[in-house]
Amino acid sequence: MTEYIKRLQERRAAVWEQAKALLDTAEGEKRELSAEEEQTYQRLNTDLDAIDARAKDLADAEQRAADADAAFSKLLARPAEPTAHRADDPSEQLRSWLTGKSGSRAFEVRPGADTPRDMRALSKLTPGAGGNTVPISFYNQLVQHMIETSGVLQAGPTVLRTASGEQMQIPKTTAHSASAGIVAEAGTLAPNEPTFGQVPLDAYKYGFLLQTSHELVNDTGVDLAGYLSMQAGRALGNGFGAHLVTGTGTNQPNGVLTAATLGVTGATTAAAGAFTADELIDLSYSIISPYRSSTSCGWLMRDATVAKVRKLKDQQGQYLWQPSIQVGAPDTLLGKPLHTDPNMPAVALGAKSVLFGDFSTYFVRQVETIRFERSDDFAFNTDLITYRAILRGDGDQVDTTGAIKYFAGNAA
Incomplete structure (x- = not known):
């Protein structure tokens, strides 16, 4: 294959x-x-x-x-091994719970001891990155499907996982120190301090119901863990991921697009808010070098926008977009990885259709446990087992000095 x-x-x-x-x-x-x-x-x-x-x-x-x-x-x-020794097997524990044999209503899905604390460190996304050497657990399958659904999670934000959901106060940088100046001998050193603030990270609850038949659960030929992890990951990723892009910050996460600063506004002569190759180059250089050199620096836009990007060339006649030569690796735009998210706005007048910058400066908080609960009684009349999945999390930009900027279509 x-x-x-x-x-x-x-x-x-x-x-x-x-x-x-x-x-x-x-x-x-x-x-x-x-x-x-x-x-x-x-x-x-x-x-x-x-x-x-x-x-x-x-x-x-x-x-x-x-x-x-x-x-x-x-x-x-x-x-x-004797059957009794299999009680500690996570897969057996999960199947026992799914079929109702465990007698417990709730099943908490936690990362294992060797699970990375930061999603950017996950190496199972592609076989070439080490996926062929590591068995896939229910938790990591679920996280992988969340990442596949959310372009922000693909782009490499800083992910914090906590055991409980009380509000966290994260220091944020609002201004860097100015340049140092020459000081005469015995002269007074002028204050030159960066400006800090605080970003509160809460734990908003995302959840949904999933129903399966008893026949499906009891069919040992079905990859039930894989099916549930895919469905749960996509559902949680769609809900949480949408707010990670466009969330208002009021009773929901503050989306990366909401928190980003203006980088380039399209020319008034452009049609329908479209961008040019020069404007994307200007957007990339509106980010200062330390952010631009970060391994988490990249682009975020929707799929339809990529089709427009593929037409653009620089002044040397080279296409800005370059296809990936490795399955699973992102394509590049001006040498930086290009991620897509369906929640990014389409190209239009006044629309923030393109994001560029260091996505590690965007913090995503997740309460460590993803909670699953089972009810055999909720849909008793249809002989369906009902599962409930709940994720708690938040997101916000902790560096507001211009680490991530957007292109805005002209307003004319």
């Missing part, structure tokens, strides 16, 4: 070359794309996205197969 994924990657590169050829032809003839060419270009962009989705699905399937092979090899290599 690895070879097939490689062929998909090669096909992706070939499709991009076709798209570039269309754009180059139109540019060489100093004209816009014709209606037919625009239709072809949009089809090629759709093909790129479809290949991405297919390659990712295959990579995930290969990862699951590798995990299963490793698990069976481990079991076959050792004598069978």
Whole structure:
């Protein structure tokens, strides 16, 4: 399957070359794309996205197969253990609870002792990053699906996990120290201090209900843990992730887009708030070098915006967007990783359609336990088991000196 994924990657590169050829032809003839060419270009962009989705699905399937092979090899290599010894197995504990054998109503999903405390350190997102060597637990599957759903979590924020949900006060930087000056001998040193404030991080509750049949739960051929972790991760990621982008900060997280500062405003001559290659370059250099050099520095926009970015060239005729050469790794824009999030605004007049900066300066707080509860009585008349998943978390920008900035479409 690895070879097939490689062929998909090669096909992706070939499709991009076709798209570039269309754009180059139109540019060489100093004209816009014709209606037919625009239709072809949009089809090629759709093909790129479809290949991405297919390659990712295959990579995930290969990862699951590798995990299963490793698990069976481990079991076959050792004598069978008494059933009583399996009580400490997290998978057995989860299945026992899912089927109602444990007698407990609630199941708390916690990271293991070796689980990274910061999501940016997770190395299981791609097989090449070490995923083939680490078994996937229910917790890490759930977190992975949350990250896949939320572009902000993909971009590398600083993630704080706490055992309880009381409000946290995080120091924030509002202004840096000014430059030092020459001081005469025995002269007085002038005060030159940075300005700090505080960012309160709360624990807003996100939750949903999920129902499954008794037949599904009791079918040992079904990857129930994988199914539940996928559904829970996506649901929690969609709800929490939306507020991590556009949350108002009032009775919900303060979204990264809400907290970002203006970097570049589009020219009044641009149509419908569109950006140019020069404006994206200006946006990248509106961020000072220490932030721009950070490994967590990157771009955030919605998928439809990426299609527009793919058309842009710099003054040397080089495309700003470059496709990734590794499955699972993000594409790049001006050499920085490009992440997408459906909650980012579309390109429009006055819209903040593009974010750029050091996303590690955005803090995401999560209360450590993701709580699952089961009810056999809620849907008794339909013979369904009802599960309830709850996550508590918050998010806010702790460096308001311009670490993350946005492009705003012109207001004319």
